[in-house]
Amino acid sequence: MNPNRTTHTEGHGLGLAIVSAIAQAHQAPLSITPNLTGGLHITVDFPSEV
Secondary structure, eight states: OOHHHHSOOSSOTTHHHHHHHHHHHTTOOEEEEEOTTSSEEEEEOOOOOO
């Protein structure tokens, strides 16, 4: 595993922006909570198809 990818702590990258765009496209609520030990806990609640 490349240590540059696992030890890099600056910035947020594109991950959160991509998740947000997908949630918006599906009108799915997005919940983001910081973890006590670092990082984020992200929940996307996709609506079920009826």
